[in-house]
Amino acid sequence: SRDRAIQYFGSFPGSDIPTAVDEQLINEARTRLLGDLVILNTCILLAAGVAGYFLAGRTLTPIKKMVEDQSRFFGDASHELKTPITSLKSEIEIYFRQRKKTIKDADSVIKSNLEEVNRMQNLINNLLTLATLEKVGEKLEFERLELTDILKDAAKSVQSLAKKKKTRIVIRDVKHAQLNGNYNSLVQLFTILFENAIKYSKDNSSVTTSAKMGNFLTVKVEDKGVGIPEEEIEYIFDRFYRVDKSRTSGETGGFGLGLSIAKEIVTLHGGEISVKSSDKGSTFIIDLPVF
Secondary structure: OHHHHHHHHOOOOOOOHHHHHHHHHHHHHHHHHHHHHHHHHHHHHHHHHHHHHHHHHHHHHHHHHHHHHHHHHHHHHHHHHHHHHHHHHHHHHHHHHHHOOOHHHHHHHHHHHHHHHHHHHEEEHHHHHHHHHHHHHHHHHOOEEHHHHHHHHOHHHHHHHHHOOEEEEEOOOOOEEEEEHHHHHHHHHHHHHHHHHHHOOOOEEEEEEEEEOOOOOEEEEOOOOOOOOHHHHOOOOOOOOOHHHOOOOOOOOOOOOOOHHHHHHHHOOOOOEEEEOOOEEEEEEEEOOOO
Protein backbone atom coordinates (compact mmCIF):
# COMPACT_ATOMS: atom_id res chain seq x y z
CA SER A 1 0.00 0.00 0.00
CA ARG A 2 0.99 3.65 -0.22
CA ASP A 3 1.63 4.04 3.55
CA ARG A 4 3.79 0.90 3.72
CA ALA A 5 5.87 2.11 0.78
CA ILE A 6 6.57 5.40 2.58
CA GLN A 7 7.51 3.49 5.74
CA TYR A 8 10.18 1.41 3.95
CA PHE A 9 11.42 3.81 1.28
CA GLY A 10 10.67 7.16 2.76
CA SER A 11 8.79 9.94 1.11
CA PHE A 12 8.77 10.36 -2.65
CA PRO A 13 7.55 13.16 -4.90
CA GLY A 14 3.80 13.48 -4.69
CA SER A 15 3.58 11.44 -1.46
CA ASP A 16 2.39 14.49 0.41
CA ILE A 17 -0.65 14.89 -1.91
CA PRO A 18 -3.81 14.04 -0.02
CA THR A 19 -5.47 10.75 -0.96
CA ALA A 20 -8.80 12.47 -1.43
CA VAL A 21 -7.45 14.39 -4.42
CA ASP A 22 -6.50 11.14 -6.22
CA GLU A 23 -9.90 9.61 -5.60
CA GLN A 24 -11.61 12.70 -6.92
CA LEU A 25 -9.60 12.61 -10.14
CA ILE A 26 -10.30 8.91 -10.55
CA ASN A 27 -14.00 9.42 -10.01
CA GLU A 28 -14.07 12.26 -12.53
CA ALA A 29 -12.17 10.16 -15.07
CA ARG A 30 -14.50 7.23 -14.46
CA THR A 31 -17.54 9.46 -14.94
CA ARG A 32 -16.17 10.91 -18.19
CA LEU A 33 -15.28 7.44 -19.47
CA LEU A 34 -18.76 6.12 -18.69
CA GLY A 35 -20.31 9.11 -20.41
CA ASP A 36 -18.12 8.61 -23.50
CA LEU A 37 -18.99 4.91 -23.59
CA VAL A 38 -22.72 5.66 -23.35
CA ILE A 39 -22.47 8.17 -26.20
CA LEU A 40 -20.35 5.80 -28.31
CA ASN A 41 -22.70 2.85 -27.78
CA THR A 42 -25.69 5.04 -28.59
CA CYS A 43 -24.06 6.15 -31.84
CA ILE A 44 -23.20 2.55 -32.73
CA LEU A 45 -26.76 1.41 -32.04
CA LEU A 46 -28.22 4.26 -34.11
CA ALA A 47 -25.83 3.59 -36.99
CA ALA A 48 -26.57 -0.14 -36.86
CA GLY A 49 -30.29 0.51 -36.82
CA VAL A 50 -30.14 2.88 -39.82
CA ALA A 51 -27.85 0.52 -41.76
CA GLY A 52 -30.06 -2.45 -40.91
CA TYR A 53 -33.14 -0.57 -42.09
CA PHE A 54 -31.65 0.25 -45.48
CA LEU A 55 -30.04 -3.18 -45.95
CA ALA A 56 -33.29 -4.91 -45.03
CA GLY A 57 -35.12 -2.68 -47.47
CA ARG A 58 -32.71 -3.55 -50.26
CA THR A 59 -32.92 -7.25 -49.41
CA LEU A 60 -36.71 -7.35 -49.23
CA THR A 61 -37.37 -5.21 -52.32
CA PRO A 62 -36.68 -8.04 -54.84
CA ILE A 63 -38.76 -10.44 -52.74
CA LYS A 64 -41.62 -7.93 -52.56
CA LYS A 65 -41.43 -7.38 -56.32
CA MET A 66 -41.41 -11.13 -56.93
CA VAL A 67 -44.52 -11.61 -54.78
CA GLU A 68 -46.29 -8.72 -56.51
CA ASP A 69 -45.34 -10.05 -59.96
CA GLN A 70 -46.53 -13.52 -59.00
CA SER A 71 -49.85 -12.21 -57.70
CA ARG A 72 -50.38 -10.14 -60.84
CA PHE A 73 -49.38 -13.12 -62.99
CA PHE A 74 -51.93 -15.45 -61.41
CA GLY A 75 -54.59 -12.75 -61.53
CA ASP A 76 -54.02 -12.08 -65.23
CA ALA A 77 -53.85 -15.79 -66.02
CA SER A 78 -57.13 -16.42 -64.21
CA HIS A 79 -58.77 -13.58 -66.09
CA GLU A 80 -57.54 -14.84 -69.46
CA LEU A 81 -58.77 -18.36 -68.73
CA LYS A 82 -62.11 -17.08 -67.48
CA THR A 83 -62.94 -15.41 -70.81
CA PRO A 84 -62.89 -18.52 -73.06
CA ILE A 85 -64.53 -20.67 -70.36
CA THR A 86 -67.38 -18.18 -70.06
CA SER A 87 -67.75 -18.14 -73.83
CA LEU A 88 -67.86 -21.94 -73.94
CA LYS A 89 -70.51 -22.12 -71.24
CA SER A 90 -72.68 -19.42 -72.78
CA GLU A 91 -72.71 -20.99 -76.25
CA ILE A 92 -73.57 -24.44 -74.87
CA GLU A 93 -76.37 -23.06 -72.67
CA ILE A 94 -77.87 -21.12 -75.58
CA TYR A 95 -77.76 -24.21 -77.77
CA PHE A 96 -79.60 -26.37 -75.22
CA ARG A 97 -82.28 -23.72 -74.76
CA GLN A 98 -83.21 -23.91 -78.41
CA ARG A 99 -86.42 -25.84 -79.03
CA LYS A 100 -85.42 -27.05 -82.44
CA LYS A 101 -81.84 -28.27 -82.69
CA THR A 102 -80.30 -29.07 -86.03
CA ILE A 103 -77.06 -30.73 -87.06
CA LYS A 104 -75.98 -27.40 -88.56
CA ASP A 105 -76.46 -25.62 -85.23
CA ALA A 106 -74.55 -28.35 -83.40
CA ASP A 107 -71.68 -28.15 -85.88
CA SER A 108 -71.53 -24.37 -85.43
CA VAL A 109 -71.40 -24.65 -81.63
CA ILE A 110 -68.76 -27.38 -81.72
CA LYS A 111 -66.62 -25.39 -84.15
CA SER A 112 -66.82 -22.28 -81.97
CA ASN A 113 -66.07 -24.29 -78.82
CA LEU A 114 -63.08 -25.88 -80.49
CA GLU A 115 -61.67 -22.42 -81.24
CA GLU A 116 -62.00 -21.46 -77.58
CA VAL A 117 -60.37 -24.73 -76.49
CA ASN A 118 -57.47 -24.02 -78.84
CA ARG A 119 -57.11 -20.56 -77.32
CA MET A 120 -56.97 -22.03 -73.82
CA GLN A 121 -54.45 -24.62 -74.98
CA ASN A 122 -52.23 -21.89 -76.44
CA LEU A 123 -52.45 -19.91 -73.21
CA ILE A 124 -51.55 -22.93 -71.08
CA ASN A 125 -48.65 -23.83 -73.39
CA ASN A 126 -47.28 -20.29 -73.14
CA LEU A 127 -47.61 -20.29 -69.36
CA LEU A 128 -45.76 -23.61 -69.19
CA THR A 129 -43.05 -22.24 -71.48
CA LEU A 130 -42.53 -19.22 -69.23
CA ALA A 131 -42.44 -21.41 -66.13
CA THR A 132 -39.94 -23.77 -67.76
CA LEU A 133 -37.64 -20.95 -68.87
CA GLU A 134 -37.65 -19.43 -65.40
CA LYS A 135 -36.98 -22.80 -63.79
CA VAL A 136 -34.23 -23.87 -66.17
CA GLY A 137 -32.45 -20.50 -66.14
CA GLU A 138 -28.74 -20.89 -66.61
CA LYS A 139 -29.07 -24.66 -67.10
CA LEU A 140 -29.81 -24.26 -70.82
CA GLU A 141 -27.36 -26.27 -72.88
CA PHE A 142 -25.43 -24.02 -75.28
CA GLU A 143 -23.60 -24.98 -78.44
CA ARG A 144 -22.05 -23.27 -81.45
CA LEU A 145 -24.87 -22.41 -83.87
CA GLU A 146 -25.40 -20.99 -87.34
CA LEU A 147 -27.93 -18.15 -87.37
CA THR A 148 -29.11 -19.13 -90.85
CA ASP A 149 -30.32 -22.53 -89.64
CA ILE A 150 -32.22 -20.95 -86.74
CA LEU A 151 -33.98 -18.39 -88.94
CA LYS A 152 -34.92 -20.94 -91.60
CA ASP A 153 -36.55 -23.24 -89.04
CA ALA A 154 -38.37 -20.30 -87.47
CA ALA A 155 -39.65 -19.24 -90.91
CA LYS A 156 -40.97 -22.76 -91.52
CA SER A 157 -42.90 -22.62 -88.24
CA VAL A 158 -44.90 -19.59 -89.42
CA GLN A 159 -45.22 -20.64 -93.03
CA SER A 160 -48.97 -21.30 -92.89
CA LEU A 161 -49.67 -17.91 -91.28
CA ALA A 162 -47.41 -16.16 -93.79
CA LYS A 163 -49.18 -17.90 -96.64
CA LYS A 164 -52.57 -16.94 -95.26
CA LYS A 165 -51.60 -13.26 -95.15
CA LYS A 166 -49.52 -13.48 -98.34
CA THR A 167 -46.46 -12.25 -96.46
CA ARG A 168 -42.89 -12.96 -97.51
CA ILE A 169 -40.11 -13.58 -94.98
CA VAL A 170 -36.84 -12.23 -96.34
CA ILE A 171 -33.58 -13.43 -94.74
CA ARG A 172 -30.47 -11.49 -95.74
CA ASP A 173 -26.93 -10.69 -94.58
CA VAL A 174 -26.80 -13.62 -92.16
CA LYS A 175 -24.23 -15.88 -93.85
CA HIS A 176 -21.47 -17.07 -91.53
CA ALA A 177 -23.17 -15.42 -88.54
CA GLN A 178 -22.55 -17.67 -85.54
CA LEU A 179 -23.26 -17.60 -81.82
CA ASN A 180 -23.33 -19.76 -78.73
CA GLY A 181 -26.86 -20.61 -77.65
CA ASN A 182 -29.64 -23.09 -77.18
CA TYR A 183 -31.04 -24.08 -80.56
CA ASN A 184 -34.66 -24.82 -79.66
CA SER A 185 -35.15 -21.70 -77.56
CA LEU A 186 -33.62 -19.45 -80.24
CA VAL A 187 -35.89 -20.96 -82.89
CA GLN A 188 -38.81 -20.22 -80.57
CA LEU A 189 -37.56 -16.64 -80.13
CA PHE A 190 -37.55 -15.87 -83.85
CA THR A 191 -40.77 -17.80 -84.41
CA ILE A 192 -42.45 -15.44 -81.94
CA LEU A 193 -40.95 -12.37 -83.62
CA PHE A 194 -41.89 -13.57 -87.12
CA GLU A 195 -45.42 -14.44 -86.02
CA ASN A 196 -45.81 -11.09 -84.28
CA ALA A 197 -44.54 -9.21 -87.35
CA ILE A 198 -46.88 -11.09 -89.70
CA LYS A 199 -49.95 -10.60 -87.50
CA TYR A 200 -49.52 -6.86 -87.28
CA SER A 201 -48.61 -6.34 -90.93
CA LYS A 202 -50.95 -5.75 -93.82
CA ASP A 203 -51.61 -8.46 -96.38
CA ASN A 204 -49.16 -8.77 -99.29
CA SER A 205 -46.38 -7.38 -97.13
CA SER A 206 -42.92 -8.60 -96.13
CA VAL A 207 -40.89 -9.27 -93.00
CA THR A 208 -37.14 -8.73 -93.33
CA THR A 209 -34.41 -10.19 -91.15
CA SER A 210 -30.80 -9.04 -91.22
CA ALA A 211 -27.74 -9.55 -89.03
CA LYS A 212 -24.45 -7.83 -88.25
CA MET A 213 -21.44 -9.35 -86.49
CA GLY A 214 -19.39 -7.32 -84.01
CA ASN A 215 -18.82 -7.53 -80.28
CA PHE A 216 -22.41 -8.76 -80.32
CA LEU A 217 -24.48 -10.46 -82.97
CA THR A 218 -27.18 -7.90 -83.81
CA VAL A 219 -30.26 -9.35 -85.49
CA LYS A 220 -33.11 -7.16 -86.75
CA VAL A 221 -36.64 -8.29 -87.56
CA GLU A 222 -38.44 -5.56 -89.49
CA ASP A 223 -42.09 -5.40 -90.54
CA LYS A 224 -44.16 -2.88 -92.47
CA GLY A 225 -47.16 -2.83 -90.17
CA VAL A 226 -48.93 0.10 -88.57
CA GLY A 227 -46.37 0.37 -85.77
CA ILE A 228 -46.59 0.60 -81.99
CA PRO A 229 -47.67 3.79 -80.19
CA GLU A 230 -44.66 5.40 -78.52
CA GLU A 231 -46.30 5.46 -75.09
CA GLU A 232 -46.83 1.68 -75.21
CA ILE A 233 -43.36 0.56 -76.30
CA GLU A 234 -42.01 0.30 -72.74
CA TYR A 235 -44.79 -2.15 -71.79
CA ILE A 236 -44.89 -4.54 -74.75
CA PHE A 237 -42.57 -7.08 -73.09
CA ASP A 238 -44.72 -7.24 -69.95
CA ARG A 239 -46.78 -10.38 -69.43
CA PHE A 240 -50.36 -10.25 -70.70
CA TYR A 241 -49.82 -6.76 -72.12
CA ARG A 242 -51.48 -6.26 -75.47
CA VAL A 243 -51.19 -3.12 -77.55
CA ASP A 244 -54.51 -1.50 -78.35
CA LYS A 245 -56.47 -3.48 -80.92
CA SER A 246 -56.78 -0.42 -83.15
CA ARG A 247 -53.27 -1.27 -84.38
CA THR A 248 -54.79 -3.85 -86.63
CA SER A 249 -58.02 -4.23 -88.52
CA GLY A 250 -58.65 -7.70 -87.11
CA GLU A 251 -58.43 -9.65 -83.88
CA THR A 252 -54.99 -11.20 -83.42
CA GLY A 253 -56.15 -13.72 -80.85
CA GLY A 254 -53.03 -13.41 -78.71
CA PHE A 255 -52.71 -13.31 -74.93
CA GLY A 256 -49.79 -10.92 -74.66
CA LEU A 257 -47.29 -13.61 -73.64
CA GLY A 258 -45.25 -14.05 -76.81
CA LEU A 259 -42.95 -11.06 -76.38
CA SER A 260 -42.54 -11.87 -72.69
CA ILE A 261 -41.25 -15.31 -73.67
CA ALA A 262 -39.00 -13.72 -76.32
CA LYS A 263 -37.45 -11.37 -73.77
CA GLU A 264 -36.93 -14.24 -71.30
CA ILE A 265 -35.08 -16.25 -73.97
CA VAL A 266 -32.86 -13.30 -74.89
CA THR A 267 -32.09 -12.63 -71.21
CA LEU A 268 -31.12 -16.28 -70.65
CA HIS A 269 -28.65 -15.89 -73.51
CA GLY A 270 -27.11 -12.80 -71.90
CA GLY A 271 -28.50 -10.47 -74.56
CA GLU A 272 -30.90 -7.57 -74.91
CA ILE A 273 -34.00 -6.95 -76.99
CA SER A 274 -35.47 -3.58 -77.96
CA VAL A 275 -37.86 -2.13 -80.52
CA LYS A 276 -38.06 0.92 -82.71
CA SER A 277 -41.40 1.78 -84.24
CA SER A 278 -43.20 4.34 -86.38
CA ASP A 279 -46.41 4.45 -88.36
CA LYS A 280 -44.52 2.70 -91.18
CA GLY A 281 -43.60 -0.40 -89.22
CA SER A 282 -41.62 -1.82 -86.32
CA THR A 283 -38.08 -3.17 -85.99
CA PHE A 284 -37.16 -5.55 -83.20
CA ILE A 285 -33.42 -5.50 -82.40
CA ILE A 286 -31.77 -8.44 -80.65
CA ASP A 287 -28.17 -8.22 -79.39
CA LEU A 288 -26.70 -11.62 -78.52
CA PRO A 289 -23.19 -12.42 -77.24
CA VAL A 290 -21.03 -14.04 -79.90
CA PHE A 291 -19.02 -16.18 -77.44
